[in-house]
Amino acid sequence: MSTDIKSKKAPSRIQMQLADFWKEFKQVKFGIIGLIFLVIFILITIFEHFLIPFPEASTRWRDITYWEDNPRNAPPVWINWFTEKDYTPTTYMNNLEFEEKTISPTMSVSTAILEYDYNYDVPPIDLIYRGRFKGSFTLNIVLERPDGNTINLVNKNFSSPTWKDFRVAISNEAKNAVQSFAKRFQNVSSQTIKVNSTIFSEANKEIITNPVPLKGTYKFNINIIKTSEDTVIEDPKFIFSGAVSGILGTDNAKRDIWSGLIAGTKWALFIGLLTSAISISVGVIYGVVSAYYGGFVDSIMQRIWEIFMNIPLLPVLIVLSAIFKPSIWSLITMMCLFFWVGPVKTVRSMALQIKEETYVEAAKALGASNGRIIFKHMVPILIPYAFASMALNVPSAILYEATVSLLGLGDATIVTWGQILHDAMNGGAVTNGLWWWVVPPGISIALIGMTFAFIGFAMDTILNPKLRTR
Amino acid sequence: MYWRYAIKRILMGIIIYVIIIFIYSFLFNTVMEETLNGQIIEQVNGEMVKISQVGTDPDYLLEYRERRIRELRDIYHLDEPLVSRVFWRAIDTLTFNYGRSTIMRSFKGETDVIKIVLERIPNTLILFTTSIILDILIGVWLGIKKAQKAGKFMDKSTSIITMTVYGLPSWWFGMVMIMIFAFMIPIFPSGGISSVPPPETFFAKLVDLLYHMALPVITLVFIGFWGRAYLTRNIVLGNLQEDFIMSARARGIPERSVLYGHALRTSAPPILTMSLLSLLASFSGALVFEGIFSWPGMGNLYWAAVQQNDIPVLLGNLSITTLIYISGIVLLDLIYGFLDPRIKVGGKA
Numbered sequence: 099m100s101t102d103i104k105s106k107k108a109p110s111r112i113q114m115q116l117a118d119f120w121k122e123f124k125q126v127k128f129g130i131i132g133l134i135f136l137v138i139f140i141l142i143t144i145f146e147h148f149l150i151p152f153p154e155a156s157t158r159w160r161d162i163t164y165w166e167d168n169p170r171n172a173p174p175v176w177i178n179w180f181t182e183k184d185y186t187p188t189t190y191m192n193n194l195e196f197e198e199k200t201i202s203p204t205m206s207v208s209t210a211i212l213e214y215d216y217n218y219d220v221p222p223i224d225l226i227y228r229g230r231f232k233g234s235f236t237l238n239i240v241l242e243r244p245d246g247n248t249i250n251l252v253n254k255n256f257s258s259p260t261w262k263d264f265r266v267a268i269s270n271e272a273k274n275a276v277q278s279f280a281k282r283f284q285n286v287s288s289q290t291i292k293v294n295s296t297i298f299s300e301a302n303k304e305i306i307t308n309p310v311p312l313k314g315t316y317k318f319n320i321n322i323i324k325t326s327e328d329t330v331i332e333d334p335k336f337i338f339s340g341a342v343s344g345i346l347g348t349d350n351a352k353r354d355i356w357s358g359l360i361a362g363t364k365w366a367l368f369i370g371l372l373t374s375a376i377s378i379s380v381g382v383i384y385g386v387v388s389a390y391y392g393g394f395v396d397s398i399m400q401r402i403w404e405i406f407m408n409i410p411l412l413p414v415l416i417v418l419s420a421i422f423k424p425s426i427w428s429l430i431t432m433m434c435l436f437f438w439v440g441p442v443k444t445v446r447s448m449a450l451q452i453k454e455e456t457y458v459e460a461a462k463a464l465g466a467s468n469g470r471i472i473f474k475h476m477v478p479i480l481i482p483y484a485f486a487s488m489a490l491n492v493p494s495a496i497l498y499e500a501t502v503s504l505l506g507l508g509d510a511t512i513v514t515w516g517q518i519l520h521d522a523m524n525g526g527a528v529t530n531g532l533w534w535w536v537v538p539p540g541i542s543i544a545l546i547g548m549t550f551a552f553i554g555f556a557m558d559t560i561l562n563p564k565l566r567t568r
Numbered sequence: 569m570y571w572r573y574a575i576k577r578i579l580m581g582i583i584i585y586v587i588i589i590f591i592y593s594f595l596f597n598t599v600m601e602e603t604l605n606g607q608i609i610e611q612v613n614g615e616m617v618k619i620s621q622v623g624t625d626p627d628y629l630l631e632y633r634e635r636r637i638r639e640l641r642d643i644y645h646l647d648e649p650l651v652s653r654v655f656w657r658a659i660d661t662l663t664f665n666y667g668r669s670t671i672m673r674s675f676k677g678e679t680d681v682i683k684i685v686l687e688r689i690p691n692t693l694i695l696f697t698t699s700i701i702l703d704i705l706i707g708v709w710l711g712i713k714k715a716q717k718a719g720k721f722m723d724k725s726t727s728i729i730t731m732t733v734y735g736l737p738s739w740w741f742g743m744v745m746i747m748i749f750a751f752m753i754p755i756f757p758s759g760g761i762s763s764v765p766p767p768e769t770f771f772a773k774l775v776d777l778l779y780h781m782a783l784p785v786i787t788l789v790f791i792g793f794w795g796r797a798y799l800t801r802n803i804v805l806g807n808l809q810e811d812f813i814m815s816a817r818a819r820g821i822p823e824r825s826v827l828y829g830h831a832l833r834t835s836a837p838p839i840l841t842m843s844l845l846s847l848l849a850s851f852s853g854a855l856v857f858e859g860i861f862s863w864p865g866m867g868n869l870y871w872a873a874v875q876q877n878d879i880p881v882l883l884g885n886l887s888i889t890t891l892i893y894i895s896g897i898v899l900l901d902l903i904y905g906f907l908d909p910r911i912k913v914g915g916k917a
Contacts, residue, residue: 128728128731404580404584405584405587405588405591407897408581408584408585408588408890408893408894408897409588409890409893410889410890410893412855412856413855413870413885413886413889413890414886416855416870416874417596417870417882417883417886418595420873420874420877420882421596421599421879421882493734493735494735496735497735497737500737500740501737501739501856504739504856505856505859505870505871505874506874506875507874519740519743522743523743523860527747528743528746528747528751529751529758530751531747531751531752533747536740536743536744536747537744539740540736540737540740540741540743540744543735543736543737543740544732544733544735544736544737544740545735546735547734547735547736548731548732548734548735550735551731551732551734551735552731555727555731562802
């Protein structure tokens with residue numbers, strides 16, 4: 099019978115309460131803005147893989163080889179909009195089409211022609227050709243410049259019976275070829291030349307001392323002469339390691355900061371939400387239990403609370419992290435251990451009032467157990483308050499994690515915004531003015547904090563009618 | 569009556585401090601003992617080198633080494649059961665006997681942890697009292713203005729700024745400020761408390777100190793006063809809706825004196841507590857801030873001790889920080905009790 103009634107039932111008290119709450123929440127403009135931001139952050143987390151150019155950023159953040167083709171300390175690409183000179187952006191050419199010609203049974207030549215429109219003033223830092231191979235081959239790269247000159251950039255043999263990576267950096271490999279090319283036009287005795295600026299400069303008398311960029315289409319002829327039958331080459335890439343790179347530039351370990359920032363979003367949300375959800379739940383239940391039982395239990399519980407209240411949180415967290423070198427899980431646990439004290443006092447005073455309500459008395463008279471009264475009749479009333487303080491606690495949890503990470507005590511297996519700032523601090527980003535490395539992580543922390551502050555303060559205004567302005 | 573309350577509160581604070589120190593020494597017992605072991609062996613080895621220079625027979629040396637290690641372990645109670653070890657460690661901490669640092673030195677080169685920590689307290693206090701005073705002045709003033717015109721443009725826009733600043737890490741803001749005002753537009757020093765070498769005369773020293781304090785104080789105040797203003801606004805606004813305000817207005821008392829005479833007077837105790845409470849919170853939060861500005865205070869000490877993994881300094885600094893923190897809370901309650909007559913008379917059950 100009872101299930102029958104329930105299926106048609108009027109919404110329960112909690113549901114009604116939440117519906118009312120939502121109705122009022124919709125009225126608060128900045129609360130809605132906060133919610134929109136929250137949805138954006140969640141979407142970023144879900145679609146992380148489509149948003150970042152380096153999908154393994156999260157797992158291989160500290161793997162130097164994953165980032166080695168990027169330029170170091172390069173500003174973001176969009177500074178081109180604001181500067182007089184145009185900087186070459188980093189480009190990855192992954193789809194090279196090779197045409198294969200068999201010369202003899204053991205020998206074949208694959209050729210790819212890469213056309214590159216160069217319309218910039220500042221040349222790339224480096225040109226890199228890389229891939230994986232098995233067997234043996236000779237790599238030959240010939241550059242045809244827009245002015246008709248050709249440079250034989252690379253001639254190099256590779257051989258390995260097993261799978262192996264190969265990586266050719268033109269700035270290193272083509273030094274001699276480019277030097278002799280440049281000396282045809284300007285004779286400067288044994289001066290070290292900048293390979294990349296020479297490649298992309300007009301061939302005139304001042305090609306070395308005062309290079310003028312030569313714009314136009316550059317053709318890179320990549321010839322792979324396979325000298326054994328079983329030679330296989332996999333995912334060949336040609337990379338222009340630019341003077342500017344990515345949406346937010348790179349750091350001093352050549353990492354793409356945009357990728358790190360997006361990969362860090364999920365950790366910020368995770369740390370913030372989990373810590374505040376656990377600690378506020380504990381705090382609310384603690385406060386209710388303390389108020390409900392009263393007397394001896396109450397005073398003991400209040401004393402324990404007072405002790406926790408008197409512990410300076412951040413210094414203790416720093417010392418604990420310094421000594422125990424925590425993972426992200428233990429850090430969250432440690433934060434929960436201290437964060438639950440926040441709502442206790444307010445909850446206790448609210449619960450003291452609820453305890454005197456007639457329906458609690460009625461439930462008692464009906465013989466309801468203590469647990470039932472606490473969880474069924476008292477805690478639900480406090481749910482809106484609990485949500486408000488959860489929202490307001492998320493930023494502090496994120497902030498504490500960031501602060502611990504800033505000191506270099508974070509979990510080294512993940513990437514968080516605090517850790518990016520720690521690297522920036524140690525990498526001299528502040529002294530060298532590498533703003534694209536310092537500003538975005540902090541803005542992200544502030545934005546996520548603002549999101550939850552908007553939501554939390556909006557709930558606060560609803561819960562405290564006195565604060566309403568009309 | 570107030571004195572009874574005060575003494576009770578102070579005693580309570582001391583008891584809590586003792587309990588927390590016991591918790592610390594339980595938590596950090598293992599790592600502290602490892603450090604102590606290392607230090608003992610280092611000390612004995614040092615003594616051995618001295619003796620062996622005089623030329624003594626190797627048997628005696630070996631025997632001496634063992635005896636000395638035993639003696640020193642006895643001093644630190646290292647061979648006793650866990651409970652008594654934790655107890656003695658806590659007693660040491662309570663008597664400010666933090667031992668010697670492993671790597672770090674005080675400005676004068678001493679290795680006593682207590683001296684290393686103590687010489688940094690004034691620096692921290694100078695920085696934070698200055699900024700908190702400015703912070704409270706600006707914050708309360710703005711808060712009253714906001715409450716006066718609640719719901720108007722000024723109130724709403726500053727509230728939005730408050731929420732924007734809410735999750736902003738002060739140390740990050742410090743980094744950005746240094747980047748802009750010390751390196752891009754070099755008008756302030758990038759850190760430290762005085763120029764190198766420091767100026768001679770007292771007046772020049774003072775100017776130099778103010779010059780170095782300017783950027784950190786501006787940063788702290790700029791981050792801080794928004795929250796203070798929001799809090800003040802809420803408290804004053806809450807009081808403005810009380811009945812006595814309505815009756816005051818009904819009696820024809822001018823709005824100015826309603827606001828400053830009636831509303832603000834009742835709002836003063838909570839504003840003061842909240843301000844001091846957030847001062848305490850920011851005190852522990854802004855410890856990292858000192859590291860960014862290389863301000864030679866207690867926060868910077870955490871930073872340096874973490875970097876050099878100097879456990880005794882870290883733990884000594886933590887104990888002192890806790891002591892200051894608890895004293896602050898006790899002091900706060902005392903002030904609050906003094907201002908709020910309800911506590912004076914009745915007190916908590």
